[in-house]
Amino acid sequence: MAEASKIIEVDNLVKRFGSFVANDHLCFDVYQGEIFGFLGANGAGKTTAIKILCGLTSPTSGTIRVAGFDAYTQSEQIKKNIGYMSQKFSLYEDLTVYENIRFYGGIYGIPMKEIKSRSEELLRRLGLYEERNSLLAKLPLGWKQKLAFSVAIFHNPKIVFLDEPTGGVDPITRRQFWELIYEATERGITVFVTTHYMDEAEYCDRVTIMVDGKIEALDTPGNLKNTYGVKSMDDVFLKLAR
Amino acid sequence: MKRLRSFLSKEFMHIFRDKRSMLILFGMPVVQLLLFGYVITNEIKNANVAIYDKSKDAATKRITNALDASDFFVCRSYVHSDKEVFDVLRSGKVKMVVVFEPNFERNLVAKKRAYVQVIADATEPNIASSSVNYTSSMIGTLVNSMYGQDDVKGVVVQPRMVFNEKQENVYMFVPGTMALILMLISAMMTSITIAREKERGTMEILLVSPLNPSQIILGKVLPYFLLSFFNAIVILLISRFVFGLPMLGSYILLLAESMLFILMALSLGIFISTAAKSEQQAMFLSMFALMLPTMLLSGFIYPVENMPSWLQVVCNIMPPTWFIIIVKSIMLKGSSFAEVWKETLVIAAFTVLFIAMSIKKFKIRLE
Numbered sequence: 293m294a295e296a297s298k299i300i301e302v303d304n305l306v307k308r309f310g311s312f313v314a315n316d317h318l319c320f321d322v323y324q325g326e327i328f329g330f331l332g333a334n335g336a337g338k339t340t341a342i343k344i345l346c347g348l349t350s351p352t353s354g355t356i357r358v359a360g361f362d363a364y365t366q367s368e369q370i371k372k373n374i375g376y377m378s379q380k381f382s383l384y385e386d387l388t389v390y391e392n393i394r395f396y397g398g399i400y401g402i403p404m405k406e407i408k409s410r411s412e413e414l415l416r417r418l419g420l421y422e423e424r425n426s427l428l429a430k431l432p433l434g435w436k437q438k439l440a441f442s443v444a445i446f447h448n449p450k451i452v453f454l455d456e457p458t459g460g461v462d463p464i465t466r467r468q469f470w471e472l473i474y475e476a477t478e479r480g481i482t483v484f485v486t487t488h489y490m491d492e493a494e495y496c497d498r499v500t501i502m503v504d505g506k507i508e509a510l511d512t513p514g515n516l517k518n519t520y521g522v523k524s525m526d527d528v529f530l531k532l533a534r
Numbered sequence: 535m536k537r538l539r540s541f542l543s544k545e546f547m548h549i550f551r552d553k554r555s556m557l558i559l560f561g562m563p564v565v566q567l568l569l570f571g572y573v574i575t576n577e578i579k580n581a582n583v584a585i586y587d588k589s590k591d592a593a594t595k596r597i598t599n600a601l602d603a604s605d606f607f608v609c610r611s612y613v614h615s616d617k618e619v620f621d622v623l624r625s626g627k628v629k630m631v632v633v634f635e636p637n638f639e640r641n642l643v644a645k646k647r648a649y650v651q652v653i654a655d656a657t658e659p660n661i662a663s664s665s666v667n668y669t670s671s672m673i674g675t676l677v678n679s680m681y682g683q684d685d686v687k688g689v690v691v692q693p694r695m696v697f698n699e700k701q702e703n704v705y706m707f708v709p710g711t712m713a714l715i716l717m718l719i720s721a722m723m724t725s726i727t728i729a730r731e732k733e734r735g736t737m738e739i740l741l742v743s744p745l746n747p748s749q750i751i752l753g754k755v756l757p758y759f760l761l762s763f764f765n766a767i768v769i770l771l772i773s774r775f776v777f778g779l780p781m782l783g784s785y786i787l788l789l790a791e792s793m794l795f796i797l798m799a800l801s802l803g804i805f806i807s808t809a810a811k812s813e814q815q816a817m818f819l820s821m822f823a824l825m826l827p828t829m830l831l832s833g834f835i836y837p838v839e840n841m842p843s844w845l846q847v848v849c850n851i852m853p854p855t856w857f858i859i860i861v862k863s864i865m866l867k868g869s870s871f872a873e874v875w876k877e878t879l880v881i882a883a884f885t886v887l888f889i890a891m892s893i894k895k896f897k898i899r900l901e
Contacts, residue, residue: 346742347741347742348738348742368746374742376738378735378738379735380735381735382734382735382739385734396743399740399744400743400744401744
């Protein structure tokens with residue numbers, strides 16, 4: 293297999309809020325096409341790191357390259373090449389399904405004709421075509437989640453950042469969501485996902501585990517389980533977070 | 535009963551721990567009482583009066599001093615021509631001009647009849663009529679005590695209301711309503727929409743997208759600008775054709791000033807939204823920092839001049855106060871830009887201030 297190129301390069305990322313160090317000298321790379329899991333307990337610094345990679349916050353120090361662009365000086369180019377799904381799902385409740393897609397397509401500069409064709413294809417695939425003119429508020433949570441993800445990758449970004457995307461839904465819906473993620477990687481999109489559900493770690497190609505702002509582990513789930521001699525990622529985490 | 539008691543104690547805890555509720559419960563009544571007490575008064579206090587003394591004799595001097603000595607008037611300005619009379623009224627420096635006819639004292643003694651013309655700015659009709667009445671009775675009493683005449687007809691006071699001959703109250707209300715509505719739509723609505731975006735979490739998405747912050751703000755602000763402007767036009771049309779409000783000045787100037795005011799209100803709205811953490815807070819802030827003060831302290835209904843000086847300072851910090859002056863000047867006095875440039879500058883300065891503060895806060899937020 294040819295060596296995949298690095299799509300995110302982070303070297304000694306530090307983020308301080310006053311005296312509190314949220315991210316403490318993080319070093320990691322993400323390869324193109326992989327599903328990269330950013331795990332850790334609540335408050336470990338995952339959301340801060342992802343916000344820095346998306347250009348929402350600026351780092352205190354460190355080198356960061358996303359999609360081949362420097363995070364300090366080329367944030368505009370980065371924004372055109374990434375997608376983002378927030379914890380709150382970030383869709384507008386008082387717009388219809390189709391209007392939401394059209395809005396996001398528009399601000400990413402996709403021409404109207406393409407928005408129409410892509411959205412039809414997307415809605416049929418998700419089974420939401422019948423609901424395209426329903427207000428988002430009427431959809432059940434699981435459907436909103438899937439739609440939010442599809443909207444985040446609507447403009448075919450190189451990387452999509454997912455911040456705790458599966459909060460509050462049942463395991464079956466979560467599983468379906470992860471199938472969407474697999475489909476995305478098949479299209480060549482790199483997926484950077486944070487979660488505190490350790491079982492979702494199994495679905496990732498590689499994971500890091502953050503504890504108190506530091507990266508305590510960075511490897512494939514399989515290797516991590518071997519290293520710590522345990523059977524599940526839950527146990528790996530318990531061992532690290534002591 | 536025990537169940538009710540534990541429920542009650544929970545309710546008290548909610549109230550006491552919520553700073554906002556506490557403010558409403560205890561702070562508001564006090565503030566409202568003070569405000570209403572000081573603001574709602576039809577009495578005149580230290581109203582600026584100019585004197586046009588065509589006679590300059592002992593009698594006119596005594597009358598002038600008496601007027602000045604009273605709590606109601608301050609007679610420090612003197613004018614020397616008919617043109618100056620209207621200039622000084624139009625500029626708003628004085629609310630009333632007292633004109634003594636030539637040979638006042640001589641006429642009073644010899645012919646037993648002398649004339650005093652009292653020209654009042656009737657854009658605030660209640661104040662104007664009060665001023666005229668006070669002046670009349672003061673002059674009457676003084677002349678009687680000077681010359682021992684019971685016949686009050688010694689001095690004839692000729693009142694003249696200018697800028698609002700019919701003393702319509704609607705002349706007072708329309709400019710204030712305009713300020714209020716424009717503030718409401720521009721400031722309050724803008725602040726709510728941005729705060730709502732932040733609360734929903736969709737602001738993050740916008741910030742991550744290729745939209746730059748100025749595009750986001752412009753996109754948020756432009757619809758309300760257009761709507762406010764449309765409303766301003768509607769208000770003008772209704773006041774002109776339904777209420778018969780005169781329009782002595784230039785429509786273009788009025789609309790331009792309105793656009794500036796709308797811009798100011800929009801920047802204020804944005805500033806509130808950068809400060810507010812939620813939609814509710816934005817609405818609350820807008821309501822109490824904008825709505826109520828505009829209604830009470832901007833000269834909408836109760837003239838600023840009648841309030842105690844410490845409260846007048848507060849009134850002058852409020853942009854609507856200046857806008858109302860501008861609207862009244864243009865509509866009722868036919869003022870041109872030369873007469874309202876100072877007030878315009880104040881509003882422009884506020885706009886710049888709010889924009890600067892918003893940008894500063896926005897940048898801090900992003901850190």
